[in-house]
Amino acid sequence: xxxxxxxxxxxxxxxxxxxxxxxxxxxxxxxxxxxxxxxxxxxxxxxxxxxxxxxxxxxxxxxxxxxxxxxxxxxxxxxxxxxxxxxxxxxxxxxxxxxxxxxxxxxxxxxxxxxxxxxxxxxxxxxxxxxxxxxxxxxxxxxxxxxxxxxxxxxxxxxxxxxxxxxxxxxxxxxxxxxxxxxxxxxxxxxx
Amino acid sequence: xxxxxxxxxxxxxxxxxxxxxxxxxxxxxxxxxxxxxxxxxxxxxxxxxxxxxxxxxxxxxxxxxxxxxxxxxxxxxxxxxxxxxxxxxxxxxxxxxxxxxxxxxxxxxxxxxxxxxxxxxxxxxxxxxxxxxxxxxxxxxxxxxxxxxxxxxxxxxxxxxxxxxxxxxxxxxxxxxxxxxxx
Numbered sequence: 271x272x273x274x275x276x277x278x279x280x281x282x283x284x285x286x287x288x289x290x291x292x293x294x295x296x297x298x299x300x301x302x303x304x305x306x307x308x309x310x311x312x313x314x315x316x317x318x319x320x321x322x323x324x325x326x327x328x329x330x331x332x333x334x335x336x337x338x339x340x341x342x343x344x345x346x347x348x349x350x351x352x353x354x355x356x357x358x359x360x361x362x363x364x365x366x367x368x369x370x371x372x373x374x375x376x377x378x379x380x381x382x383x384x385x386x387x388x389x390x391x392x393x394x395x396x397x398x399x400x401x402x403x404x405x406x407x408x409x410x411x412x413x414x415x416x417x418x419x420x421x422x423x424x425x426x427x428x429x430x431x432x433x434x435x436x437x438x439x440x441x442x443x444x445x446x447x448x449x450x451x452x453x454x455x456x457x458x459x460x461x462x
Numbered sequence: 463x464x465x466x467x468x469x470x471x472x473x474x475x476x477x478x479x480x481x482x483x484x485x486x487x488x489x490x491x492x493x494x495x496x497x498x499x500x501x502x503x504x505x506x507x508x509x510x511x512x513x514x515x516x517x518x519x520x521x522x523x524x525x526x527x528x529x530x531x532x533x534x535x536x537x538x539x540x541x542x543x544x545x546x547x548x549x550x551x552x553x554x555x556x557x558x559x560x561x562x563x564x565x566x567x568x569x570x571x572x573x574x575x576x577x578x579x580x581x582x583x584x585x586x587x588x589x590x591x592x593x594x595x596x597x598x599x600x601x602x603x604x605x606x607x608x609x610x611x612x613x614x615x616x617x618x619x620x621x622x623x624x625x626x627x628x629x630x631x632x633x634x635x636x637x638x639x640x641x642x643x644x645x
Contacts, residue, residue: 288477289480291481319566329489329563333523336563384523
C-alpha cells in the first residue's frame with residue numbers, strides 16, 4: 271500500500287516538475303548563447319543549425335521563422351534600461367547609437383508577436399525613414415498619443431515588445447560586448 | 463522520513479527526464495509551426511508572395527512589416543530545385559529553413575554579388591550524383607544542401623519606406639523556384 275502510494279506520488283510529482291519546467295522554459299525563454307546589450311537581447315545562434323533545443327521548441331510552438339544568420343540578427347526588448355516593463359499607456363524614448371548594419375528596422379509587437387492596431391497604421395521604423403538631427407542622432411518616442419518627430423504608437427495596449435532587426439551586419443555569434451554593438455538606450459518618461 | 467525524501471528525489475530525477483524529452487519532442491509534435499501555417503497557402507515547389515502582416519491578420523508571428531516576402535515550400539523527392547531571385551533596389555535576402563523551421567542557410571544580395579540570386583538546392587544524395595568537372599565550375603552556380611527533403615525557402619525584399627513596398631513586391635513577383643536538372 272505504502273509502495274503504491276509512494277510511486278503514484280512520485281509519478282505525479284515528476285510529471286508536474288517535468289512539464290512545468292518545459293512550459294516555463296519555452297514560454298519565458300532560456301538564455302543559452304544569448305547576447306544582451308542594455309535592454310536588448312539577441313540569440314544569434316537561433317538563425318543557424320547550432321540553434322539550441324530550447325529555442326527550437328520555442329520556435330515550433332510560436333510558429334515564427336527566425337532570422338537567418340547570413341541575413342541579420344534580431345534584438346528583443348521587453349523593458350527599458352532601468353528594468354521597467356514596457357507599458358503602452360506610458361511614453362518611452364529610444365535614443366542613441368545603432369550598431370553597424372546596412373539597414374535596420376524597429377518593430378512594435380504585442381507579447382504574442384502580432385502587430386498592434388493604431389490610427390496612423392505605423393508599426394515601426396526603418397533606418398531609411400527615421401528623422402535624425404544634424405549630428406545623425408535620433409530619438410523615437412514610443413507613446414500612446416501623437417508626438418512630434420519619430421512617433422511609434424502603442425495603441426494603448428498594456429504590454430508590448432520591441433524588436434530591433436539589423437540586416438547585413440557584422441554583429442553575430444562572435445559579438446560579446448556593447449563596444450562592438452552599441453544599442454540605443456531606452457528610458458521611461460511620463461505615464462498618462 | 464528518509465523514505466519520503468527518496469521518493470521526492472526520484473520524482474525530481476524523473477521530472478528532469480520528462481522535461482528534457484518533451485523539449486526535444488516539441489519540434490516534431492508542434493501542429494502550428496511555420497511549415498504547418500504555410501502549408502495550406504502554398505503550392506509545392508513554386509514561389510508565392512505572402513500577404514503582408516497587419517494588426518488583424520498575420521500568417522506567422524514576428525513578421526517584419528517593412529519587408530515584402532515570398533515563400534517556396536519545397537519537396538526535393540522529385541529532384542533538385544533551381545532558385546532564381548532578381549534583386550530589388552534596397553535589400554534582398556534568401557533564407558532556407560528545414561521542415562522544423564531551423565534556418566540552415568541565408569544569403570543577402572551583397573553576398574550573392576550579382577543582379578540576381580541564383581542557387582541550386584538539393585539533398586546530399588543528389589549533390590553526390592552531380593557530375594564533377596568543368597561544367598559545374600563554369601556554370602558558377604551555388605549549390606546548397608538541404609538537411610531535410612522538405613522545407614521552406616523564404617525570399618525577403620526590404621521596402622525602406624512604405625511607398626517603396628510596391629517596388630519590393632514587384633521584384634519578388636519575378637522570382638522562380640522550380641524543379642530543374644543541374645547542368
